[in-house]
Amino acid sequence: MTEVSLQTAVRASDDVVVRELDGEAVLLNLASGMYFGLDSVGTRLWQLIERHRRLSAIVAAMCDEFDAPAATIEQDVLRLVTELVEKGLVVVAQ
């Protein structure tokens, strides 16, 4: 189980190709051959990962954009990023 916290910084894996098709991101892991689709909120999270990297900054940005309790957004971001790390789509930045 990957430990991810608000202090964690992440970046896209070098093995991943990402393109937005009709507004939704499709992520292809060239190494594993698996691909994943993100809905519009997940796509926004991916854009913020590429811009901010540190999860605390990403959560702050999403709290500004989405009408939901901060605790809910934080929980969802941590859960999704953990899943992205486990699938090799993002890596924890050193």
Add this chain to the structure above:
Amino acid sequence: MTMIRLGFKQTSIRASAIDLERMRACFERDHAVVLPELLEPDVLAFAVRQVEVDGFEERVHDQLSSRPVDLRLKPGVASAAFMLLTNDAPFLEFVRSVTGLRDIRSFRGVIHRRVPNAGHDDAWHNDLVDSRLAVLSINLSAEPYDGGVLQIREVPGRIVYEFANTRPGDAVLFALGDGLEHRVTPPEGRVARTVCAGWFRSEAVRPSMGLADSNATKLLQTP
């Protein structure tokens, strides 16, 4: 100098309005325009390597009366990668600008191979089905090949364009139309001709299109 590159990280375009106008004039005059070094070197290297991993299967073109045969890449990572790269919004807009075809919304291609002296052939056809508007052929061969010349003719028979897209990573974008047909001559020599070829279409892309078994996961619900 016009530069268009498909990379894993992004599509890079460096072209002035004058450059685009020149390319568009070329496309209108010749029915085709060459896109040199369309693929970044690491994309080409990946493709050359990955097609051997994914593997080919024989394909018969039943829609053509002579039923020519070639090899088609099995669904896999290489096809999926090219589906993403060729449907990138900046690239589609570039193609719309060059062709003047504002209805283009997606690209759907197939990676295929023709081997010299294996009976792999083509026949004159127009591809005017399935919302197809223009054709792109990207050379994915490991090294330059001989033969394999793209020919375009104005029906009933005058050949108006010929181009041997023999350099790996280069591409040719060409027109479809009621009065046009095209074919590719058989490869010669010892090197197989491997390309990603397909059509720009008026239908929107769907993420399941062209990809192997869908594993797309909806990873985050709206809070």
